[in-house]
Amino acid sequence: xxxxxxxxxxxxxxxxxxxxxxxxxxxxxxxxxxxxxxxxxxxxxxxxxxxxxxxxxxxxxxxxxxxxxxxxxxxxxxxxxxxxxxxxxxxxxxxxxxxxxxxxxxxxxxxxxxxxxxxxxxxxxxxxxxxxxxxxxxxxxxxxxxxxxxxxxxxxxxxxxxxxxxxxxxxxxxxxxxxxxxxxxxxxxxxxxxxxxxxxxxxxxxxxxxxxxxxxxxxxxxxxxxxxxxxxxxxxxxxxxxxxxxxxxxxxxxxxxxxxxxxxxxxxxxxxxxxxxxxxxxxxxxxxxxxxxxxxxxxxxxxxxxxxxxxxxxxxxxxxxxxxxxxxxxxxxxxxxxxxxxxxxxxxxxxxxxxxxxxxxxxxxxxxxxxxxxxxxxxxxxxxxxxxxxxxxxxxxxxxxxxxxxxxxxxxxxxxxxxxxxxxxxxxxxxxxxxxxxxxxxxxxxxxxxxxxxxxxxxxxxxxxxxxxxxxxxxxxxxxxxxxxxxxxxxxxxxxxxxxxxxxxxxxxxxxxxxxxxxxxxxxxxxxxxxxxxxxxxxxxxxxxxxxxxxxxxxxxxxxxxxxxxxxxxxxxxxxxxxx
Ligand code: FES
Numbered sequence: 001x002x003x004x005x006x007x008x009x010x011x012x013x014x015x016x017x018x019x020x021x022x023x024x025x026x027x028x029x030x031x032x033x034x035x036x037x038x039x040x041x042x043x044x045x046x047x048x049x050x051x052x053x054x055x056x057x058x059x060x061x062x063x064x065x066x067x068x069x070x071x072x073x074x075x076x077x078x079x080x081x082x083x084x085x086x087x088x089x090x091x092x093x094x095x096x097x098x099x100x101x102x103x104x105x106x107x108x109x110x111x112x113x114x115x116x117x118x119x120x121x122x123x124x125x126x127x128x129x130x131x132x133x134x135x136x137x138x139x140x141x142x143x144x145x146x147x148x149x150x151x152x153x154x155x156x157x158x159x160x161x162x163x164x165x166x167x168x169x170x171x172x173x174x175x176x177x178x179x180x181x182x183x184x185x186x187x188x189x190x191x192x193x194x195x196x197x198x199x200x201x202x203x204x205x206x207x208x209x210x211x212x213x214x215x216x217x218x219x220x221x222x223x224x225x226x227x228x229x230x231x232x233x234x235x236x237x238x239x240x241x242x243x244x245x246x247x248x249x250x251x252x253x254x255x256x257x258x259x260x261x262x263x264x265x266x267x268x269x270x271x272x273x274x275x276x277x278x279x280x281x282x283x284x285x286x287x288x289x290x291x292x293x294x295x296x297x298x299x300x301x302x303x304x305x306x307x308x309x310x311x312x313x314x315x316x317x318x319x320x321x322x323x324x325x326x327x328x329x330x331x332x333x334x335x336x337x338x339x340x341x342x343x344x345x346x347x348x349x350x351x352x353x354x355x356x357x358x359x360x361x362x363x364x365x366x367x368x369x370x371x372x373x374x375x376x377x378x379x380x381x382x383x384x385x386x387x388x389x390x391x392x393x394x395x396x397x398x399x400x401x402x403x404x405x406x407x408x409x410x411x412x413x414x415x416x417x418x419x420x421x422x423x424x425x426x427x428x429x430x431x432x433x434x435x436x437x438x439x440x441x442x443x444x445x446x447x448x449x450x451x452x453x454x455x456x457x458x459x460x461x462x463x464x465x466x467x468x469x470x471x472x473x474x475x476x477x478x479x480x481x482x483x484x485x486x487x488x489x490x491x492x493x494x495x496x497x498x499x500x501x502x503x504x505x506x507x508x509x510x511x512x513x514x515x516x517x518x519x520x521x522x523x524x525x526x527x528x529x530x531x532x533x534x535x536x537x538x539x540x541x542x543x544x545x546x547x548x549x550x551x552x553x554x555x556x557x558x559x560x561x562x563x564x565x566x567x568x569x570x571x572x573x574x575x576x577x578x579x580x
Contacts, residue, residue, distance in 0.1 A: 003348055006252035013144070013573065014047035017118035028118065041081045046249035048075050048242075049122040050084040051110055051139075053131040058091030060128035060207060063198035063229055064151050067238040071123050071149065074242020080121075080249070082242065085113060087138075090130040092206075100479065101451025101551060103130040103137075103283075104564050110138025115573055119144060121249040123241055127151030127200045127229075129482070132210035133283035136219060137563070140255045140290035142573050145248040147350045148220045149241040150211040152229035153321035154199035159190045165314035166194060166201035167483025171457070179465040199229030202320045204313040206482030209276035210283060215330050216270035217287075218258045218349035222358040226329035228322055248350060256570065259291045262344035265303050266334075266355065269342050272307030272382030273333050275316035275400040277482025278490055281383055282452075286561030289568045297385045297394040297559055301518065304382020309400040310336060310371045315485040316400040317377050319369050327366035335359040340373065386489060386520040389529065390501050390511065393493035393559040395475070395520055401485035403471040407515040409487075410523075411436040411473065415507050417539075418443040419455050426461050433461050435469045438511045442502055445477035445495025446555045446562045448540055450548065452477075452495075457484040473513055475520070477502055477558070489513065489520060491558035497540040498557075504532035 011019065017028040029042050050071050054064040068084050075082035087109040090102040114122055121144055124135040132148065139146035157164030173190060176182035200207035211225040221241055227234045264284060271280050281300055288295035311333060313319050324330075337343040338356060345356030364370050371377065378400045386395045399407070414437045416422035422441055425431055433439075439458055446452045456478035460469065474488045477495035494500030501522060505511070510523040522529065543549040554564040 003253065003257050006250070008250040009044070012044065012046060012120045012249065014118040014120050015044055018042040019044065046080040046120045046246050047118055048080045048082050048245050048249065049114065049117065049119040050082055050125060051113065051122050051135060052084055052086055052125045053089040053106070053127070053135065054086065054125070055089035055091060057094060058089040058128050058131070059093060060091065060200040061089060061126070061131060061151055064125045064127065067149065067151065067235065068125060070235045070238035071125070071242035074239040075246055078243040078246035080246040083119070087113060090128070090134065092129045097449055098451040098453035099130045100453070100562070103134045104555070104567060105547065106130065106134035107137035108567065110135055111141045111571070114139065114142040114144060115575060121145035121245050123245050124148040125151070127207060129206035129210065129279065132207070132214055133287060136214065136287050137290050140259060140287060141567065141570050143254050143256050143570050144573050145245060145253055146219070146255050147241055147245050147248060148214045149238050150214065150220065150224055152199050152227050152231070152234045153208055154195055154202045155197040155228055155230065156202060156320045156322045157193045157196055159193040163314070163320055164190065164193050165203040165320055165483065167205055167481050168203050168315040168485070169194065171484055175459060175465060175470070178459065178462045197228070197230045201483055202322065203315055203483045204275055204277070204311065204321070205315070206277040206279040208321050209271065209274065209280050209482050212270060212274055212276060212330050213267045213280055213284060216267040216334065217263045218347055218355060219255070221351060222331050222349070223329055226321055226325035228325060244350065247352070251352065253350065253352065256291050258348050258350060259287065259293070260347065261293050262347045264288050264293060264295050265299070266343050266347055268300055268303040269307050269337055270330070270333060272304040273309060273337055274311040275309040275313065275377060275381060278383060278396050278398050278480055279482055281396055281491065282479070282558055282562050286563040289561055289563060291570055297396070300383050300396070301385035305380070307342060307381045308373050308376030308379045309381030310373060310376050312369055312371055312377055315483050323366065323369045327369040328362055328364050331359045331362040332364045332370050335362050336373070384515050384518060386513070386515065386518050388520040390475070390505070390520045390522040391492045392501065393557060395489050395492040397487070397489050397515060399515065402487040406471060406473050406487040408513065409438070409473050410510060410512045411438045413438050413440045413505050413507060413509045413511050415440045415505055416442065419449070419453070422458060426459065429463055431461060433464065435464055435467070435472055437472065439472060439474040440502070440505050441474070441476035441478060442496035443540060445497055446558060447552055448477060448495055448497030450551055452479050452558065452562060454479045454481040454484070456480040456490040457486050457488045475511065493557045493559040495557065497538065499533065499536055499538070501529065501533070503536055504529065
């Protein structure tokens with residue numbers, strides 16, 4: 001830990017707006033005072049933004065205004081001036097074509113809002129999948145003191161005595177309908193039980209994974225990830241976060257002090273231990289590049305390869321976030337990693353203490369939910385990164401959510417040119433497909449869909465499901481919901497829409513997958529592959545205008561985080577000139 005606290009008191013950034021008696025200073029202060037703010041709040045104390053992704057169109061974040069009030073209590077109490085502001089909120093359940101298309105837009109919004117306004121620090125309020133990485137990306141590029149507080153997960157869903165996991169139950173039930181194991185009436189009844197409180201998905205889906213990543217990176221207070229949204233301790237966490245950011249501003253503890261290579265390695269290993277979402281791969285790659293760390297898919301494979309998945313949560317396991325919290329939450333996992341020699345204990349956190357100091361006193365209260373390593377869900381957690389002629393820049397698979405008998409597989413491809421082709425074909429009883437086939441979906445990567453939708457866990461064909469088969473090898477350049485499961489190979493790079501080899505796979509081509517060897521291979525003669533690639537032409541049209549055009553022209557590959565090329569890196573907090 002090499003962080004040196006800045007001297008205090010000192011002149012803060014916000015005083016460039018509010019300090020002094022010039023016409024401009026009066027201009028900046030007097031308009032703010034129309035909100036009923038006393039004059040002494042502009043006396044040089046830390047001005048702290050509360051960057052809020054609250055939106056009724058992002059139901060997982062619909063309770064964040066309440067938490068913002070709690071953050072304000074903490075900021076005032078510690079002697080700061082809180083100012084809440086909204087940013088674009090990419091909500092997973094409703095945004096089309098996919099919320100991922102708007103992660104970078106949200107990150108831009110955050111970055112510009114932080115830089116352009118008189119802010120000395122920021123509390124990031126996030127919850128739904130894309131909001132957490134977007135806020136961390138934006139804050140990292142500005143590099144003023146920043147701390148994240150999550151909205152927290154929903155309470156457990158229950159239906160007829162069984163836990164209902166957000167997303168996971170939906171995918172399972174829709175397969176049961178196709179297989180004739182569940183009635184539509186029961187499905188509609190189950191819908192009422194899925195989302196029974198405010199909060200984000202209650203499985204170890206992308207939202208809970210990214211909340212865990214924020215905590216493992218050291219960007220949130222210890223214990224933040226798992227507290228249910230409606231538990232009073234979530235409000236306490238928000239309050240304490242508000243208190244803490246004021247001291248972070250005084251100390252000048254910035255994202256670049258916390259987001260080190262060691263912090264990212266901690267997060268990757270944590271993702272393996274919690275059986276976290278494959279989406280964390282893309283988001284961590286993008287966040288790392290915002291602070292100049294060249295994190296790669298190789299880092300994911302290297303750091304995650306020998307990490308057992310010890311958290312028994314859906315979609316990989318049995319329980320939900322509520323039980324994870326009662327068992328002790330993420331600090332227990334971090335402590336087990338530390339004791340196993342798999343965590344950089346000296347990594348700095350937003351509290352000012354090291355990771356090891358933060359978790360020294362924690363205890364596991366339920367070894368069914370957070371299992372001892374000997375009873376791990378799988379000894380090979382983490383994310384497997386596969387490479388080969390079908391994915392020269394890599395593809396990912398989550399072993400804890402896959403079927404052991406399919407980890408080594410050879411089968412003929414059944415190709416879907418895009419998601420519409422898949423939808424049109426999958427229920428066709430004459431489709432030449434069985435459980436040995438390899439389902440291949442093209443043109444669903446960042447540029448192809450556009451936005452890289454969560455469609456990689458293609459539902460199986462009804463005629464296979466009716467045989468009682470529940471898993472097949474599936475390959476695509478898409479993503480998969482963190483709540484989903486199966487032997488699903490994702491993020492194949494380069495994507496089909498830019499001419500990656502996935503684009504030239506044809507029905508009947510043999511494909512070999514060997515997860516232990518980290519290999520994915522299209523068993524077609526090399527000259528045939530070369531000839532097909534030479535004849536390939538793009539099918540995805542370039543949008544003529546608007547954000548869709550910006551996205552198309554500038555989005556990067558999944559293997560580097562799918563950030564915009566012009567947003568990679570940190571641009572700091574300097575503003576070029578005075579406003580008047
Ligand atoms: Fe928003 Fe899952 S859909 S957290």
